[in-house]
Every structure is written in structure tokens, then in C-alpha cells.
Amino acid sequence: MAWSDILVVVLVIMAVDLLAVAVMRRGGPPRRPGPTPIISGSPLSRWERFLKRSQEATTRVDYLLNLLFGAEYNFWYFHAGLTNLFLWFCIATGLLVFFYYVPSLESAYASVEYLTYEVPYGQIMRGLHRYSADGFAIAVLLHAGRVFFTDRFRKFRSMTWVSGVVMLVFLLVTGITGYLLVWDQRSLLLTTMTHQFLAAIPLVGSYLAGWFIGGPVISDTTLSRFLFLHIAPPFAFMVLLWWHYLKINRPVIYPPAPVTLLAAGLVIVAAAVFPAVSQAPANFDAPATELAVDWFFLWGYWLFNVLSPPTLVLLAVVLLAVLFAVPYFPRSEWRNVPVVHAGRCTGCSLCYVDCHANAIEMIPDPYFTGRRKKLLAVVYEPKCAECGICVGACPFSAIEMPRLRDKQVEEAITGWVGATGAGD
Amino acid sequence: MAERRRGNSLGGRRDRLIGFLCEWSGKLDHRLGPDQELLDVPGVKVIKLMCSGMVKPEWVELALKSGAAGCFVVGCPRGDCHFREGNVFINERLLGLRPPKLKTRDVDPERIAVFFRGAEEWPELIEDIKAFRDRCLARAGEEPAPQGGRQAAATKARTAEGTAS
Numbered sequence: 001m002a003w004s005d006i007l008v009v010v011l012v013i014m015a016v017d018l019l020a021v022a023v024m025r026r027g028g029p030p031r032r033p034g035p036t037p038i039i040s041g042s043p044l045s046r047w048e049r050f051l052k053r054s055q056e057a058t059t060r061v062d063y064l065l066n067l068l069f070g071a072e073y074n075f076w077y078f079h080a081g082l083t084n085l086f087l088w089f090c091i092a093t094g095l096l097v098f099f100y101y102v103p104s105l106e107s108a109y110a111s112v113e114y115l116t117y118e119v120p121y122g123q124i125m126r127g128l129h130r131y132s133a134d135g136f137a138i139a140v141l142l143h144a145g146r147v148f149f150t151d152r153f154r155k156f157r158s159m160t161w162v163s164g165v166v167m168l169v170f171l172l173v174t175g176i177t178g179y180l181l182v183w184d185q186r187s188l189l190l191t192t193m194t195h196q197f198l199a200a201i202p203l204v205g206s207y208l209a210g211w212f213i214g215g216p217v218i219s220d221t222t223l224s225r226f227l228f229l230h231i232a233p234p235f236a237f238m239v240l241l242w243w244h245y246l247k248i249n250r251p252v253i254y255p256p257a258p259v260t261l262l263a264a265g266l267v268i269v270a271a272a273v274f275p276a277v278s279q280a281p282a283n284f285d286a287p288a289t290e291l292a293v294d295w296f297f298l299w300g301y302w303l304f305n306v307l308s309p310p311t312l313v314l315l316a317v318v319l320l321a322v323l324f325a326v327p328y329f330p331r332s333e334w335r336n337v338p339v340v341h342a343g344r345c346t347g348c349s350l351c352y353v354d355c356h357a358n359a360i361e362m363i364p365d366p367y368f369t370g371r372r373k374k375l376l377a378v379v380y381e382p383k384c385a386e387c388g389i390c391v392g393a394c395p396f397s398a399i400e401m402p403r404l405r406d407k408q409v410e411e412a413i414t415g416w417v418g419a420t421g422a423g424d
Numbered sequence: 425m426a427e428r429r430r431g432n433s434l435g436g437r438r439d440r441l442i443g444f445l446c447e448w449s450g451k452l453d454h455r456l457g458p459d460q461e462l463l464d465v466p467g468v469k470v471i472k473l474m475c476s477g478m479v480k481p482e483w484v485e486l487a488l489k490s491g492a493a494g495c496f497v498v499g500c501p502r503g504d505c506h507f508r509e510g511n512v513f514i515n516e517r518l519l520g521l522r523p524p525k526l527k528t529r530d531v532d533p534e535r536i537a538v539f540f541r542g543a544e545e546w547p548e549l550i551e552d553i554k555a556f557r558d559r560c561l562a563r564a565g566e567e568p569a570p571q572g573g574r575q576a577a578a579t580k581a582r583t584a585e586g587t588a589s
Contacts, residue, residue, distance in 0.1 A: 055506075056451055059542030062501060071540075077503040152506070250509070336474070350523055354477070356508040387507035388478030392514060395524035401478070409471060409483055416459075416469040417440050417490040 008311060016318060047329055051151035058149050075262070078255035079146050083139040084241075085254055085263055089132035091234055097129050098231075101181065103223040108183040109281040116277070127271025133175060135267055137296035140171060148326075156247065156357050156385045158327035163243040165323045170233040170240065175297030177230040183223065184279040185288035191218065192287070193304055200309035218284075247383060249356045336386045336403045340377050342367050344398035347375030351390035351399055359383035360390060438564045440467045441557055442487040444497045446476040448506035450541040450549035464550045465557055467493075476500070476538075477510025481517050481526040484536055494535040494560030498549060501540045511540060535560050 044052060065074050075082060100119060102111040115122040144164065147153050153161040176194070180187045191213065199209040214221030245251045254260065279292070293302050303312055342365065352360045365376035377399060379390070390399050397406050443462070445452060452470060455463050462468040473479065476499030487495040497518070499511030515538050516522035526536070537556050541549040 055448065056543035059501070059504075060544035062504060062542055063545055066501065071502045071504075074503065150506070248508075354509075354513060356510075385507055387475040387510060388473060389475055389507060389510050389513060392478045392480050392510075392517070393524070394480075395482075397480075401474075404473070406480070410486060412460075412469070412471055413442055413483060413487045413492075414490050416442060416461075417487060417492045 008307070012315070012318060016322065045330065048151075051149075051154075054149040055151045058146065073256060073258050075255065075259050076142075076146070078252065078259055079139065079143040081252050081255040082259070082263060083136065083143050085260060086132050086136035086139050087234070087237060089264070089267060090129065090136055093125060093129040093132060094231075094234070096125050101227070103181070103227045104220045105183070105218070105223065105282075106220075108181065108223050109278065112182050112278055116275075123275050124268075124271050127274070127276045128267055130178075130276040131267045131270040131274075133178060134270075134294075134296050135263065137171065137175065140168065144168070154327045154329075156359065156383050160244055160247055161327045162324060163240055163246075165320070167237060167240050167244065168323075169320070170236055172297060172300075174230055174233040177226050179294065179298065180226045181223065181230055182278050183282050185282055186279050186291060188282040188284070189288045189291055190298070190301065191222070193301055196309045197312055200313045202313075247358055249358050335381075336401050337381050337384045338379055338386075338388065338390055338399050338401050340379060341398050341400070342376055344396050345376050346396055346398070347377070348395075349375065349377075350393045350395070351377050354389050354393040356387075356389065357383050357385045359385065438491055438493050439561065440469070440492055441465075441494045441496065441553075441560060442492050443468055443470045443495070443553065444476065444479045444483070445470045445472050446497075446499050446506075446510065447472055447474050449476065449500045449511075449543060450498050450539070450546045451543040452546055452549070455546065455550065462550075462553065465553050468553060468557060475505070475507045475510035477505070477507060477513045479514050479517075481524055484518065485527060485531050488531040488535055492535075493564045494537070494556060496537040496539060496553065496556055498539045498541060501542050501545075504542070511538075514538065532563070534563055 062074065062076060065076050069075065071077070097115065100111055100115040100122070102108060112126075116126055117123065119125075147157075147161070147164075176190065180190055180194075195209050195213060198212050199205045201208060210216060212225065213219075214225040255263070279288075291298070291301060293299065300312070300316075303315070307315065345365070347362065347365065349362050352362050359380050361378050361380060362375040363378050365374040367376070368374040377390075379399075386401075388401050388404070391401055391406070400406055452462065456470060457463050460470050460472070462470055476497050479497050484495045484497075497514050499514060500506055502511065505511045513522060517524060518526045518536055518538060520526060520528060526533075537552075539549060539552050539556075541552070
């Protein structure tokens, strides 16, 4: 590692630290609620005010897109469903491509060429696989960006964000190994660069690099390893998606049919107009020195131009740490978790059904002394979104927001309208 | 019964409207007076909530029974509720499709509205509210003045006195 690299790393770490400290200080101590009773939500820190502004700006984009597509078919609203849709496109087309692939140094390139030029519709199938993967990456970027800029990644959603970051890493592994499997000049160069990157990891680097290529040198095992690394993450997605959906009640998994058809059509058109082709076969005697970068998956490799592998390792660690930490950035401590009046709760479960964050559990009422069993709603505070939907769902006023009680709202209504007639 | 259907059994001011505003939808903070009244449209008070899904149908009933000319709820655009389903829930509750349902027997449904507007759509939202207010006031003008609450009791007492004398 060169001294300049060390200096760059130290400067990056210092900048991140200073940024974190500045953000924490700007948050300030929690402020007290204002004197007006009809105020909901907690006072906002600067960080939260920034997120609020970005949320408002995003709704302007929504408004323009709604004028074009209508709210029902606005793809911007189905960013999560689109991600899932493209994942299934990749799996379906990947299965067909997989039937023709031979993971060996001698035959890998030839098998891909056979699929492309000999198998009927093979080129289209390969293109569909390639461009649905690009679509997947675009949808993930849209999804993550929208979730961030609409402030839907913190508090009760923090674990969903963390699971999303884990899936992002898996997505990159899948995408990069897809380029390695073709075994053309680009694959060889990417393999070399990835090997250097892994070898630069302290302590375990050499083992990881050896594991990556399946031994001390590139051999047939290497491509079997790449095939495993390409296929295993999509299967892991099945578990990770469960984790991702765990705290969401009734997740929107797929976009509506017109958006699905539009997405499928775009992928088909891209596959037909820009056919996916390989570069020259991998040549150990004359390896490529330049890389055609796919900006969706291979952007990290461009950084090899300016940074050494150890620096890149540190950069990756810092980037991941920031991504994992983002939802836990400081926030005001004022919480407004609903409280349940056990005496009024009839155990009807309406709040339990309507809670979108799975924060309400129905338990056997420990206070109920009657013969028949009765349920009682219990709010699990860490999961609670403090949205008050449960309050709207309760016909018995058994659940209330402590900082905005039903009585306050009712007094505000009658006070304004002048129900007693005194104000007329 | 006719009195109940008009939804003003408690009397009150008939030129006033109540609005429930989701904190994440139409940004009206800068258009509100000290008593949370809307500066652009006279007679409209806004009650801010975290989500439109928090609105109880009984609050809407209370507003109309108290004599409000109308009551509206503002939620995020359809398909984009900040809390995922709050705007859908309140819409369904007011339409009587989801419990707890609005008791439409007791109130005039024409004086209830749900607007789906994003934070940056506040100019459009104000136009919506203006049009809704005009509609409500026109509808209220077709009906006799409210006689309820203390006023009604006082009138009844005066009438009884007059009759007695």
C-alpha cells in the first residue's frame, strides 16, 4: 500500500467521522412539545428536516408522473414490485441459459457462443437474461433511492433497510459473476482484478482469493465456483426477501399487469435491438488491459484506475458501514406510541388487521375475569410506526395516541364549529 | 329523522368546515393561522394527524352533527401512502366498505370528501378545498338553519313560555 493510499484512506475516514459528528450535533437534544395540543409527530432535527424536504420534492416528481401515467399505473409507485418482477425475469431466463452452459475453461466460451448463434432464439434468451439483470439493477436503484428520499428507511423500517443492503451485496455478486461466466477477455480481466481485490483484504484475503478461483491458479474449478456464486445468491434472495418483508403487513410484491407488460416489453425490445454478445475468448497469453464497463454492475472496477486494491477494500468497508448505519442516524427521542385502554378493548382485532407494521399483537387478556376468553391488543413499541392507523381502526376508543388523545380532537372539532351555539 | 339526516342536531356554525390533514400529504403549514385555520379559505380549520388513516369516522360524524358545513380528509396520493395503506383505509371507512364504517344514515355523505394530494400539491389542494367549501355551503343553504343544542333548548323554552302566556 502506497503512502498516498494511506493518506487518502485516513482523510476519507476523518471526513466520515466529522460528517457523523456534525449530523449528531445538528440533531441536538430532544425538544419539548409545543403548547398547542393539536400537534402530531415529534419535533424534527435538521437531518429529519432535510429528509422531509426531499420527501416533499419527490412528491412533485410523483405529481408529474401521475399526469402521464395516472396514479394506478405510475411505475414510480411500484419500485419495490418492479424489483421483484425483474428478479423473476432473471431466474426464469437464467434457467433456460443454464441448460446450455458448460463450466470449464475449454468449453465455457464455446457453450455461450453456441447458445447465442446456434440455439433457436438463443440470442434473444441471452439478451433477455442480460437486460432483465440490468432492469433489476435499475429497479433496485429506484427502490433504494425512493425509499431514502421519501424518508421510508428509518425507525420501524430500519431492519428492512438493513436486509436491503445485504441483498444489494448479493445482487452485485450475482451481476459480476454473470460477466465472469462468459469467459471472454473481459471475464479474464475481471477475474484478475477481483482476485487482487480479495487478496488485499487483511488476514483472510489470501484464503478468500484462493477460494474465489477454486485453488492457487485459474482452472476448470474456477468456472464451477463462478457458476455457484452466480446461482446461489438468487436462491438466498428467497430467504432474504422473507427477512425484507417480515415487518411489512400486506407487502406489494408485484406491479399491476400494465406495468408488468411494459417492463417485459422494454426488456424484449432491448434484447432485440442491442443483442448481447461476447468479446474475444479469454487469452492467457495476451490478456486484455482495458475493460468495457457495465455501469450497473462493474462500476466498482473503474475505481481500479485511481485507487489500489487495499484502498478499494477500505472504501468498500466504509461504504457498507455507512449504508448499514444510515437508518440509525440520530433522531428526536419524542415518541408517540399508542396506548391501549385494557378496560375498553373488546379484542375485536381491527387494529391488529390494519397495522401495516405488524406492531400489534392480540394476546389473551390477563385482566379479564369472565368465563369466556377475551383478547387484548398489545402494541410492540420498537415496531410501531406511530402513524395512528390503529386509532382510526378502533370503534371503541380503546387505543389512543398519548400526545393526541381522542378528546383533544373532539374538543378541537366542537370548539371550531361551536356546537354549543355560544359562538354564534 | 329529517333533522338527523341533515346532520346538524347539535346546531353550530354552518359556514365552517373541518379538515383532517395527514402530515405527509398536502403541505399547508405555511398557509395556516394561529388557530390552525386555513388562511386561503375562510372558515376551514385543519387538524393535523400523522396519517389520514388515523381519522375515526366518528370524528367526521361529530363534525357534521355539530353543524359543520362539511368535513374533509387529506391523504397521500393513491398508491403512495407514507404509512402504506392509511389513505386507502380512511377512504374505505367513509365509503362504508371497511370497519369502523361511517354511519351514513346520520350524516349527509355529500358533505364529506377525501382528497389525495402529495406534499407539493398544496396549491391544487387549496383549490379542491375551495370548491368543496362552495359546494357544502350551497348545500347547507338549501336547508333550514340549524336548531340544536343550547339554542334549540332556549328557543323551545321561549316558545313554551309564549304558548303558556
